[in-house]
Amino acid sequence: MDRAIVFRAGLAILMLAFLAALFAPFITPYAPDEFSGPPLARPSADHLLGTNDLGQDIFSRLIYGTQATLIIGFLGAFIGVGIGTAVGIVAGYYGGRTDEVISRFIDVLMTIPTFPLLLVFSALLSPGIYVIGLMMGVIGGIHSGRVIRSQVLSLAETNYILGCRALGLSDLSIMLRHILPNALPLIIVKFVFFAQSFMLMGVGLGFLGIGDATVIDWGQMINRAYSSGAFALGLWWWIGPPGLAVTVLSIALAMIGFGLEEQLNPRIRHRNLEVAV
């Protein structure tokens, strides 16, 4: 499989999802909450993916659901990368005591299972999609802070950075203008993978019944199907599409992420040249 083709395919799928989310009102045959047909109808020309127990068109709901999924994924990714970068750069650049304290803190938090914690907070706060995105971002930020810190640590030791300090540049300007750009490839890759896992988690949370009930969410669609016994009845057109949709998006983002990683972090070294001493 050619990496470039795979990468572009992933990008194309992602674009499609964004377009679907943006233009939902124009491409869906029915309004998502409209009781447009008989309940539990199989897919037909009228209803491409059939209807749910309330007679709502599943295809339309699927398209509208793209919005929530993308928002949770990308909002979470932005916050996660933002926090992770800030924490990672500060810890890696200053080193010493600051780094020790921050790293210990991250270590302990990483041991604690974050998803169950997320559930506890969700039960307490009954969050909407933005708060969910925020929570995942904070947790993800802490995890990524570690990786970014490692990279920054090795950068901060380089003669290049020491030279900047010798020139009298302020810490802040060094961090922003010299370290940040070098850490950017790692940050971008992290962003893509965050978007991927947060989208999956977002739908997962919806399936567990968490989220704003007024917002159409793929996870909640599956949850409704589950609670109505659709699994036992084999109503695949109700259960299937949301899960399939998020899986496809996840695969698309994985393809983008791995493609980027290959480009931005060339790890293929010719072993012989290292030997030539």
Add this chain to the structure above:
Amino acid sequence: MKTIKNFYFFKRIVYCAFVFLVSMSITFVVLHLMPGDFIESMMPYLAAVHPEFSETFRESFGLNRPITEQYVLYVVNILQGNWGYSFQYAAPVFDIIAEKVVWTLIILLPATVFSALAGVATGAYSGWKDGSKIDISLLNLMVFVGAVPSYWWAIMAILIFSYSLGLFPLGGIVGLDALTTGIDPLDVLHHALLPIIVLTLSSIPGTYYFMRNSMLMTLGEGYILTARAKGVRERDILRHHALKNAMLPMITIVSLQCASMITGSIFIETIFSWPGLGLLTFDALSARDLPLLEGIFLIDTLIVIIANFTADLLYSVADPRVQVGSHG
């Protein structure tokens, strides 16, 4: 040497205790963030029906005392096994969880073992044959499998194998016959098979990826060249030099995978109606049963801590370089 190793473990145990303390502190804070009166919200039914429970509860958790005393009492209670009461079941959280843990372990432990074996084997092979067609195919396959969420595997498994093909039951731990004929272990196994397979599958890509990387790094080390220079056969290099070193970091990785499988099991148990901690979590969420959810969070933390500690133990036995203070 013995005392040095003992000191090392003492440090690890202290660390584990600290992590658990942090978890308890988090649950304590969340409990107090709940709106309304603590007791009233904690157990409305209990308070109304059994007012004397209410009183003993107030006493043991010290709800009439200052917050620092409450914290201490809370920690002491948790350590003694008094984890509060569940809204839904009107029963002690600890007892409810204790009942369900076994069922989760029945699918979690085999899944950990199988995914570790499969992940390590494929990852090692992939790393050993780096760049070959098999390696590239495996890598692409694992990226694909890893991108699929565990709930989708579960949904597909149930729709295809249980519903369409009828090969496996639609859920639960036993069929309805159990009511009359009693629980047949084979039947339980039949019911457990799909959940275990799905749980294993969702964990293999991660293990594979790390093992492959570990193998690649190991193969770049000087002692592999030394072994070649000595004229060691390729398969002996793989066994005695490459694998022995590449597998060491996997001890930690497998314990991390175990931790992430706890999350996966929430979805998988729910979809397969498997009555373990995962399904309990789902039900607790639906009812917004905070004490129960917190109890589940604590047991999850405990499982992770135990998994990490076991990994540390194994590491210290397997790696001769592990000494005092080093993190393995």
Add this chain to the structure above:
Amino acid sequence: MNTTCPEGLTVRHLQVSFRSGEETVRAVNSVDLWVKPGEKMGLIGETGCGKTVLGMAIMRLLQPDTLIDGEIIHNGVPLLEISDEKMRRMRGGKIAMILQNSVTSLNPVVTVGRQIAEAIELHRSLTGRAARDEAIRLLGEVGIPDPEKRFECYPHEFSGGMNERVMIAMALAGDPSFLIADEPTTGLDTAVKNRIIALLQDISRERSMLFITHDLAAAAQVCDRIAVMYCGEIVECGTASEVLSAPLHPYTRGLLGSLPQNGLHPIPGMSPSLISVPPGCRFCDRCERRDERCTREHPKLTEVHTGQYVRCFFHD
């Protein structure tokens, strides 16, 4: 060099190139070398000159996609032509290499004794108890105190000098007739260095050795003959005393001049990149004595006196 040597090691017109992306790097350029049985040949040069690559090529330890051309003959056996399996059996047996950097060249999770015993079992048809006893004997022979106890030690429990001795023991395990020692004294402090040099002198009494190093003093003590390598080529070759006291090539003179005891005069400039090699003499940019011919024409290695060779237009 036209001498054919049925005994000992003969390297003829050896070229080793690596492909890195679109570029080809010629690490070893048409090298001719011969080491007579029992002779110790030093291979001196700076980092990156190709001396380690040469050693690895003799052992056929380079990556399968390396481009190798030429001949390497040991005691009549053409090493580059025999099968992989045959070569594997020679490695560590008839020809052994002491690799660079003992600290990273030893398996950290296997005992030192086991690593030596592994080589013994492969080449001496001894197993189990017998192999262990022989390994203990070897540990003693290379100067490790209390070898019976040290058999069970791991590399991280040893100092740099002791690990170097273990590497030597592993190389001796198969009773080789030809040894390649790659930088055995690098990274060791002076006292340890001298003891390792003494050990090398000891073990190479009945064996031939290719001693790869950038430490001129060590080479002086151990070697009978010395070849100087620059930029993938041999630029001078002769007896140790000839090369070190009356060097013919400007590079060799520069190397000697840069020693602390001679005033620490560094050679100006940097060695050219092996990717884009200049035409003509590879040293001419840094040479104090060059003329127009040096930039145009590539000098050949010529025999000036018997056994003394130099690659320079100004040899006298």
